[in-house]
Amino acid sequence: xxxxxxxxxxxxxxxxxxxxxxxxxxxxxxxxxxxxxxxxxxxxxxxxxxxxxxxxxxxxxxxxxxxxxxxxxxxxxxxxxxxxxxxxxxxxxxxxxxxxxxxxxxxxxxxxxxxxxxxxxxxxxxxxxxxxxxxxxxxxxxxxxxxxxxxxxxxxxxxxxxxxxxxxxxxxxxxxxxxxxxxxxxxxxxxxxxxxxxxxxxxxxxxxxxxxxxxxxxxxxxxxxxxxxxxxxxxxxxxxxxxxxxxxxxxxxxxxxxxxxxxxxxxxxxxxxxxxxxxxxxxxxxxxxxx
Amino acid sequence: xxxxxxxxxxxxxxxxxxxxxxxxxxxxxxxxxxxxxxxxxxxxxxxxxxxxxxxxxxxxxxxxxxxxxxxxxxxxxxxxxxxxxxxxxxxxxxxxxxxxxxxxxxxxxxxxxxxxxxxxxxxxxxxxxxxxxxxxxxxxxxxxxxxxxxxxxxxxxxxxxxxxxxxxxxxxxxxxxxxxxxxxxxxxxxxxxxxxxxxxxxxxxxxxxxxxxxxxxxxxxxxxxxxxxxxxxxxxxxxxxxxxxxxxxxxxxxxxxxxxxxxxxxxxxxxxxxxxxxxxxxxxxxxxxxxxxxxxxxxxxxxxxxxxxxxxx
Numbered sequence: 001x002x003x004x005x006x007x008x009x010x011x012x013x014x015x016x017x018x019x020x021x022x023x024x025x026x027x028x029x030x031x032x033x034x035x036x037x038x039x040x041x042x043x044x045x046x047x048x049x050x051x052x053x054x055x056x057x058x059x060x061x062x063x064x065x066x067x068x069x070x071x072x073x074x075x076x077x078x079x080x081x082x083x084x085x086x087x088x089x090x091x092x093x094x095x096x097x098x099x100x101x102x103x104x105x106x107x108x109x110x111x112x113x114x115x116x117x118x119x120x121x122x123x124x125x126x127x128x129x130x131x132x133x134x135x136x137x138x139x140x141x142x143x144x145x146x147x148x149x150x151x152x153x154x155x156x157x158x159x160x161x162x163x164x165x166x167x168x169x170x171x172x173x174x175x176x177x178x179x180x181x182x183x184x185x186x187x188x189x190x191x192x193x194x195x196x197x198x199x200x201x202x203x204x205x206x207x208x209x210x211x212x213x214x215x216x217x218x219x220x221x222x223x224x225x226x227x228x229x230x231x232x233x234x235x236x237x238x239x240x241x242x243x244x245x246x247x248x249x250x251x252x253x254x255x256x257x258x259x260x261x262x263x264x265x266x267x268x269x270x271x272x273x274x275x276x277x278x279x280x281x282x283x284x285x286x287x288x289x290x291x
Numbered sequence: 292x293x294x295x296x297x298x299x300x301x302x303x304x305x306x307x308x309x310x311x312x313x314x315x316x317x318x319x320x321x322x323x324x325x326x327x328x329x330x331x332x333x334x335x336x337x338x339x340x341x342x343x344x345x346x347x348x349x350x351x352x353x354x355x356x357x358x359x360x361x362x363x364x365x366x367x368x369x370x371x372x373x374x375x376x377x378x379x380x381x382x383x384x385x386x387x388x389x390x391x392x393x394x395x396x397x398x399x400x401x402x403x404x405x406x407x408x409x410x411x412x413x414x415x416x417x418x419x420x421x422x423x424x425x426x427x428x429x430x431x432x433x434x435x436x437x438x439x440x441x442x443x444x445x446x447x448x449x450x451x452x453x454x455x456x457x458x459x460x461x462x463x464x465x466x467x468x469x470x471x472x473x474x475x476x477x478x479x480x481x482x483x484x485x486x487x488x489x490x491x492x493x494x495x496x497x498x499x500x501x502x503x504x505x506x507x508x509x510x511x512x513x514x515x516x517x518x519x520x521x522x523x524x525x526x527x528x529x530x531x532x533x534x535x536x537x538x539x540x541x542x543x544x545x546x547x548x549x550x551x552x553x554x555x556x557x558x559x560x561x562x563x564x565x566x567x568x569x570x571x572x573x574x575x576x577x578x579x580x581x582x583x584x585x586x587x588x589x590x591x592x593x594x595x596x597x598x599x600x601x602x603x604x
Contacts, residue, residue, distance in 0.1 A: 039401040102347045104585045110578035271416035274409035
C-alpha cells in the first residue's frame with residue numbers, strides 16, 4: 001500500500017470539508033430525532049426530496065443554493081403537516097412507541113423514494129453553477145469550490161440554529177420540550193405547537209441541505225439508504241440534540257471516511273459511517289456531547 | 292387450544308402445495324408462488340422478534356443475504372446439496388442473530404433498529420470486496436438436476452419453500468404459546484417490569500433474535516439457486532426489509548396468523564402488480580399499504596376480525 005504524509009494531509013483536508021457537508025445534512029435530524037425523540041427514519045428520504053426539488057427549481061437558472069433557501073418555507077409547511085399527522089395518529093393515541101411509529105416513517109421513506117423513481121427515473125440528476133467543477137489551488141492541493149460552498153452553508157446553518165436554540169424564547173422552548181414536556185405544559189406553553197414548529201424547522205433545513213447535496217454531486221432516488229447511516233451516525237455521535245456537537249461529529253465522520261477511502265479504496269467508504277454508528281451505539285450511546 | 296385444529300389443516304395444505312408441484316401447471320405459477328411462500332417465511336420470522344418482543348428489525352436483508360451467501364459458499368466450495376445449503380444459511384444467519392440479539396442488551400427502540408440497518412451495509416460492503424463470492428458483479432450459477440422426481444428445479448424449490456413455510460409458521464406459533472412468547476410479550480410492554488418480575492429478558496431476546504435470524508437465513512438460502520445468479524445489490528435489497536415489516540403489520544402483529552394472512556395477501560398482490568404494471572410500483576404498493584394500515588388499522592386484519600366478532604356477539 002502506498003502511503004505518504006502528503007496523501008494523508010490531503011485526505012484530512014478533504015475529510016474536513018466532507019465533514020462540514022455531513023453536518024449540514026444531519027442538522028435537521030439532530031432537531032427532529034435528537035431534540036424531539038421522533039423516530040424519523042424518513043429524514044434521508046426528505047433530504048433527497050429536497051435535492052430533487054432544488055433540481056427542478058434550478059432548471060429555471062437560479063443558483064442551486066439560493067433555490068434551497070427559497071424552498072425552505074415549502075419544506076417548513078411540509079414538516080408542520082407531517083408532524084401534525086404523526087401527532088394525531090400516533091402520539092395522541094399513545095401508539096407511537098416502538099413498532100408503529102417506526103414502521104410509519106420507514107414506509108414513508110419508501111414512498112418518497114419510489115415516487116421519485118417514478119417521477120424522475122432511476123438515473124442520476126445534477127445541477128450546474130459556476131462553483132461546480134472548478135477548484136481553488138492551494139499550493140499542490142486542489143480544493144473544489146463546491147466543497148467550500150457546502151462547508152460554508154454547514155457552518156452558517158449550525159450557527160443560526162444554535163443561536164436560535166439558546167437565545168430566543170421559542171428556541172429555548174424547543175429545547176425544553178425535548179427534556180420535559182410536562183413541565184413545559186405547566187409553564188403555559190403548548191408542547192404540540194412547539195414540537196410542530198421544531199419539526200417544521202428540521203424539515204426546512206432539509207431543503208437547504210438537499211440543495212447542498214446536489215451541489216456536491218449528482219443525486220439518485222435510492223441514495224437515501226446510504227444517508228441513513230451517515231445522518232444517524234452524526235446525530236448519535238454528537239449526542240442527541242447538540243447543534244455544535246453535530247458539526248464536530250460531522251467533521252469526525254468526514255475525516256474517518258476520507259482516510260479510509262485513501263487507505264482501502266472507495267468501495268469501503270459506505271461501511272465507515274455504519275461501522276462508526278455501531279461502535280458508538282455499543283460503547284457510548286449518549287454520544288460525545290450527550291447529557 | 293386444540294393442536295389438531297392447526298396441524299391437520301396446515302399439513303394438508305402443505306401436502307397439497309407439494310403435490311401441486313408435481314402437476315403439469317404452468318411453470319410461472321411456481322416461480323411466483325415461491326416468492327409468496329418466501330414472504331410468509333420471512334414475515335413469520337420477523338414477527339418473532341418484532342411482533343412478540345417489539346424490537347423492530349430493519350436488517351432483514353442482512354439475514355436473507357447471509358443465508359444466500361452461506362448457501363453459495365457451501366455450494367461453490369463443497370458442491371453441497373440444497374438441504375445442506377439451507378442448513379448452512381440458517382446456521383450462519385442464526386449466529387448473526389445471536390450477535391444482533393446481544394446488541395439489544397444496550398439498545399432499544401429506534402437505536403436497535405438503526406443498528407440493524409448498519410449491519411446490512413457493513414455486510415454488503417464486505418461481500419462487495421470479497422472475490423470468492425463474485426464481489427460487486429456477482430456470480431452466474433448453473434442449476435443442478437432436480438431430485439425427488441420433480442420436473443424442474445423451480446418446482447422443487449417451490450415444494451421446499453412450502454415445507455419451510457410450514458416449519459416457520461409452526462415454530463412461530465409454538466413460540467407464541469410457550470413461556471418464551473409470554474416472556475417476550477411481557478418485555479414488549481415494559482422491559483423494567485418484566486425484569487423485576489423475574490423474566491430473563493436478555494436471554495429471551497437473544498433466543499428470539501437467534502431463531503428469527505436462522506429462519507430469515509433459511510428463507511434466503513435458496514435464492515442463488517432460484518435465480519441461478521447472485522449479486523450484492525439485489526441480495527441486500529431493502530425491499531426485503533419493508534416486505535417483512537409490512538406483512539405482519541397488515542395481517543396483525545404479535546400473532547402467528549398475522550404474517551400468514553399478510554404474507555399471502557401482500558405477496559400475491561405484489562406478484563400481480565409486478566406482472567401487470569411494473570416492479571417499481573410493486574415497492575410503492577408495499578409502502579402505501581404499510582403506512583395505510585399503521586394509520587387506519589394498527590392491529591391489522593386480525594384486529595378487524597376481532598372487533599367484528601365482538602360486535603356480532
